[in-house]
Amino acid sequence: MQARAAEDLKKRVTDGLVEAGLTYAGAAAFSTPRRLTLALEGLLAESPTVREERKGPKVGAPDKAIEGFLRGAGLTRDQLEERDTPKGAVYFAAIEKPGRPAAAIIAEVLEDTVRNFPWSKSMRWGTGSLRWVRPLHSILCVLSDEAGATVVDLDIDGIKSGNTTHGHRFMAPDEIIVTGFEDYAAKLKRAHVVLDTAERQQAIWQEATNQAFARGLEVVEDKGLLAEVAGLVEWPVVLLGDIDAEFLELPPEVLQTSMKEHQKFFSVRNPKTGRIEGFVTVANRETADQGATILAGNQKVLSARLADAKFFWANDLRVAKSETGMAAWAEKLSNVTFHNKLGTQAARIDRIAALAREIAPVVGADADLAEQAARVAKADLSSEMVYEFPELQGLMGRYYAEAAGLPQEVANACEMHYSPLGPSDDVPTEPVSVAVALADKLDTLTGFWAIDEKPTGSKDPYALRRAALGVIRLVLENDVRMSLFAVLKEQANEVAEGVAGVENQLFIQSGQAEELEAEFIKNMGVEDILAYLNEKDELEEGDRKEFEQGISFLERISDLLTFFHDRLKVFLRDQGIRHDVIDACIAMEGNDDLTLLVKRARALEDFLKSEDGENLLQGFKRANNILSQAEEKDGVEYSYGADVKFAEDDSEKALFAALAASEGAISTAIEAEDFAAAMGGTAALRAPVDAFFEAVQVNSDNEVVRRNRLNLLSQIRKVCGQVADLSRIEA
Structure with missing residues (x-):
């Protein structure tokens, strides 16, 4: 929330000042866990005088009209000016709004900003009405020039503005008097507060990598974690610790995930073995024992967390290596609902397995391996490790498939079938993985289209746009050739036949089905097709509802194909291909x-x-x-x-x-x-x-x-x- 808040503070204050006529040369916003700061340079001393001219009623108009105009302009009749116009003599008023001191404008704008700040979550405390993300303790507001610094007078719910702040909560809690931004930033740094988030990030990363390098290790890069940790401290103190030997055999991803999610630790890797052997934690203060007590406490908590992970790992391996293997986990998914209208995870896996088998020859995969991979790819959802760390789904599936002695192509598909998850994510290239990944995403899309749960506006709760982009990248980057409409139609039928309650699940089952589809693909609407069939005397009265339902179902699949085309336009536009060029090609057959x-x-x-x-x-x-x-x-x-x-x-x-x-x-x-x-x-x-x-x-x-x-x-x-x-x- 800090980075967003800094930008919101900057935008709201600067917009308010400019609207009031007070311009500036530059603005910069900063944030720490305990303070939000905005610095403006080149601010005018006062807003300029504004002269406005208003056209009034005609000369000789009723007195009430003239008096109303005078009240609105705040003038008297003797201040009006008569001018000749093509429509006769008209009164004009010249209204002059004198400039205002910068301090008065700043006070108004800042109070409005604070009282209406767009926190995603806020709280109220004490007896006041002010809402803020956490209780607001002080407001520092100083206007400085060559003559010196003055405090902008401001009082918000009893919190009066001043020229004082405080340094680090523990290391330098005394009051600090400041005269301007440079003085403010310098005195804060002396008081153990690094104001700039980027500077804190750089300091953390540089010290962490230096300490790891000194021991022949390397820090696993994680920009998201670095940004988060930099937002938790004002005076970063980097500490490097060791992981107990009993946990070193855990998969490195398990160690990384546990340390990141629960402790906000960076992982430290041995480049020779690839094992995670240490961790980096960032404290918020210096201590007399150089952080030894802090490090010992963190290691104790980490050992408890990793003991849980080790227990889950041992239990899961025992199941994977058992006689039933991962099939036992897959059976449990029959009790897990994927969606209340689309049935269980087990039913979905059956559809994915059948589709993966159909797709396999198209992508050059072995059909038996593709089906086998699809049937175990989601089995790890029943494992203890994935229950604790959902973000490890797929990856743990690969480990368990390998432990169960399954073919390597099957194990790899367990990990890769979720990919690609985004525009920069790697795309699977191994044929079995491609088949299962395509089947998984296509089943998701056809299922939600069949029950009419499409993305609307900015809302996409089931990540269907991401799934469509994943299909596009899988097809293009693996040079896959297939009729997407045919695949979508067949899979939608599988969904409709297997799930009770899906509307319009009746597909056209008649001698004219192929002919009807051909006409439909030519963009004929439902009424057009019905009229076409009526003209040919091939539509009996009792069949009308059946055909309407079948055509409606086809319309949904055609709409899904259009959805793919829209995603494709976005994807290709980023590669420099114009949208009208894509439209010109979409209009063609095939x-x-x-x-x-x-x-x-x-x-x-x-x-x-x-x-x-x-x-x-x-x-x-x-x-x-x-x-x-x-x-x-x-x-x-x-x-x-x-x-x-x-x-x-x-x-x-x-x-x-x-x-x-x-x-x-x-x-x-x-x-x-x-x-x-x-x-x-x-x-x-x-x-x-x-x-x-x-x-x-x-x-x-x-x-x-x-x-x-x-x-x-x-x-x-x-x-x-x-x-x-x-x-x-x-x-």
Whole structure:
């Protein structure tokens, strides 16, 4: 909360001062466990005088209107000025607001800031009404210039401002009088308080690494823990301790997690063995015995914690090595609810195992190993160690799978199937791990979409955006080729069939199912599809509800695919690919093959950066605009019938030839998924398209020639449209 509070203090005070007309040159905020500080430089001595002019009623207006205007302006009638305007004589008032001293403005702004500070949690104490994160003891508010320092007069719930503070709570508790920020920071440091959080972090890390290096060890880097510990102390004193030998055989991750979560200790590793052999704790004071008593107390508490971890480890290993092995833990998950609408963890594991087996050939994994890995990947959730340290799930699964003698690919999948957890997390590359990781995330997404529990706005309680990004990264970084829509549809059916109470779980089971899906994928809505079937006399009255439910289910899966596309846009935008380029590729057939989609998008992005690409895009848009306007005006679609025999100009004939040559080259390249070559074939159209528009007027007076040229424009749209929907590209 400290870093956020420092920024909030800075923003609220500076915004308030500027709004009141008091500008400044620079601002910096600082925080410690016991103080929140803001320093401003170059502050004006007073706010400038502001002159405001207001237009009033017309001369001769009713007295009540004029008196109301005078009251609002705070003036008398003799202070009004008459001016001629196009609408006649009008009264104007010149209102002058004199500047105010900086101290008066600061007092108002600071009091408002303190009373309305946006703490996420706050408390009230004593008999006052003030709320703060902890009881507020003092307010130091000093305004200094060349002439000296003055205290800004302020009283908030009986806490009066002054020019005094106190140093370290134990090492220098006496009162300190300050005259300005530099004096304040210097005197605090002499009083054993390091004001700057970054300076405390640097001091902790430097001393910790120096002490570890002196003993041939190294500190395990943890930036989050470093920031947290720096927020717990004002005068950091680094102490290096040893872990008892009886705990050194515990997995290093167990030692790290226990020390970090319970004690806020840094782990110290032996680089030769990789074992965690020591710890670093940060005290808040210096002692006569150089921290020996503090260190001894910490070691005693740590030994008790690690004794628990050792007990859990021994018990879990005994189960993993038993005859039943990890299967005993997996059976317990039948009593663990994953979600009240989606059943138990055991039911979910059955679905994941089946899906992992289906995905395995696609990612080059052994189907039996993929299913086996999926069935034990979450077994460690029943272990004592993971119950105590949930953050170790997956990792402990690998240790227990190895202890149980399972294949190494299975053990690795236990650890890696949760990955990637974020945009910077490593992506599994081992085929079995990829299969299980994909199955896990796809089942989560299809399950929550099936019960209509999608992310809304900034709320995403089940981390579904993260799961979708994980699928995208797994697919792209492992070059996985699959129809995502088909996988999502089949898995959603598995969810619907296995879980009672899922709405719209009835899927289309009829002779027209494939045909219906094909039409649905063309973005036809429910009513459109029903009308389509009615026209063909293939929808009996009793089947209407069944089809409506089936189509609704398909709509949810299509919506989930759109969700993937939205996540993909964010992912690719960070890699420099424009959103409209992605939209142009999503509009193409096969947009549920993410690897193919991204391959097309990258090629299109590169093409549009070239001179040929940019010029051809302008030619395409010109052709598309002329054609669209003509089709709307004439009420017909010019999509066929262009014939070279009606061509009147050489440029027109050249364009016919170029389109004929390019169409075949582009389609051949696209079939081979060589999108760079396809873009190159499109680039060959640039010159003939440019020449055509320079030499020819499309809307000729000769109606036959006009229709032929419009059909030729349609041919341009068709040929260029093979690579992407260029109409979606922004000019």
